[in-house]
Amino acid sequence: MKSAITANRLTDGAVLFLTAVETWSEKMADAGVATDQATEDRLLKAGQVSAEAQHVVDPYVVPLIEGQDEISPMDRRERIRGTGPTVQQEFNTRRHGSDVGAAAEKGR
């Protein structure tokens, strides 16, 4: 198995991935990858705790494609959710004139 935890940030809805050290990142590449059930359970639990603390909304498990180094969800829906619309790429890197890094910081 191979999976990661995702959610939306409460304040602005941004798609987030839970890192291995249980912080949130806007980059799918930063996701903490679970390769066993115990890790997935631990990460999901951390996501749920974050949701209860009202940092994020609806955390859930995203199954990832196995047998490759990079993090890529099995479902197309999750791939698009993780990387942004496949059209209008120009809108995927900036948000309201502020840079993504600053927005990511805010959610932690």
Next chain:
Amino acid sequence: MYRYDEYDETLVQERVDQFRGQVARRLSGELTENQFRPLRLMNGLYLQLHSYMLRVAIPYGVLSSTQMHRLADIARRYDKGYGHFTTRQNFQYNWPRLEDTPDILQDLADVEMHAIQTSGNCIRNVTSDEFAGVAPDETHDPRIACEIIRQWSSFHPEFSFLPRKFKIAVSGAKSDRAAIKVHDIGLRQYQNEDGETGYEVMVGGGQGRTPMIAKTIRPFLLEKHLLSYLEAIMRVYNRFGRRDNKYKARIKILVHEMGAAAFSGLVEEEWEQLKDTSLQLPEAEVERIQSYFEPPAYEDINEPVASFENKRTEDKGFAAWVNTSVFPHKQAGYAAAIISLKPIGGVPGDASAEQMDAIADLADQYSLGELRVTHAQNLVLAYVKKSDLYALWQGLVEADLATANQGLITDIIVCPGLDYCQLATARSIPIAQEIAERFADIRRQHDIGNLYVNISGCINACGHHHVGHIGILGLEKKGQESYQITLGGRADEHAAIGERVGPAFSYETIVDAVETIVDTYIGIRETDERFIDTLTRTGTDVFKEALYADPA
């Protein structure tokens, strides 16, 4: 245009204040997501695939240049500098922050706009003919009924928790440009043989997973009974509509399962109790509302308008735009101009803040500061003097808004699909873009002629695929996007649900399949025969054969 009265203003402001408090409590953690979700949805705020999405109501698709400027301003300040016009004549922001939404709603309220009843199981924005008030084939201006329905349905306490969402459309012309037969209630306003004004009442149309054409349950309803009759329909639906299964909860299922005659009987029974109550429309109030939609002070202009005709001969680009984008007008010397939001390779229905500002300025200069949104995701300037059309066109060219494709194969209706939507099963925007690029040659488009391609990214059919001449439905099959084709759908006065032609096509082959259909049509059409008429004449078999012939 209709202007808010003190009640409208107070109600909208109260709602903004209330939502500001709700957002604050959500952000502080006082409200959980489960508690907050129904509250945000009552204010048009969804959580979509990538972000929140805010849907703003544009009552029957009519807005002022001031409102358009405000939509642009909000897009710049709170979103990513663009927005999307929807098939329900509304407007959507794809990237608003939750924490900004109270301010956004306040900015909207300041120009008489809001997001109330743009989501949830209530009566949604009433939609109508984008040429209301100016179409030569119009007998009654549908905006008056729309406004009456808007006032009646806004915050109607009895209809705030219906079994499912509810959509009403009104037309007052011979041609149906509001797709009234695929709405929960469709109203066709006309004058009967006795010279009385009233409505044909159609109920139970809709798209989604169970598409249906509405059934006429009353051929003629006197105008004064409009609200009592609507209220009777809503009551019967509210009582008998299914609440146990979301997919069977729309009124179309009730009408279908019960039968139109039985449903109509219950409505008539209920109506008996209601028709002579205070719901009867007072003439003075109808007149008051009517006064907001009086025709403007038109200038006396003789046709033909020489400057317009000359420019048309001189400038081929202008002539091409006129051919597709100018709609005839009741008033001599005037025209309605369609602004295409379907540039080749663009996202259908999208406009940047700069474009919205440019459109609003052009509306001020040439069309009395008023705009309409069409259900086909384009915009209309309804009061343009023919002598101004050339200058308008030049302004549109400058703003990259002069695509001359209205009613042609690249004028595609498309939902946001899997690129934005939480519910979608496949992408729809890139398919529309690829079809547009494949048929980009304007001469080819004109040769093909009138042809509506509608694309939905899931069974919910927001892209109106059931009523496209060529309908495309995106699904997921074994992890792959796949696209079903339907043929022969139409949304006009001859409304029909398209027929599925066979097995689905892949993402890679769907555009070829569309081209095969088009080429087949070109090969068998008779002189001046539109695609839909050829299809009606020949049936779908010839197209099926072309699509599924053994490639070997």
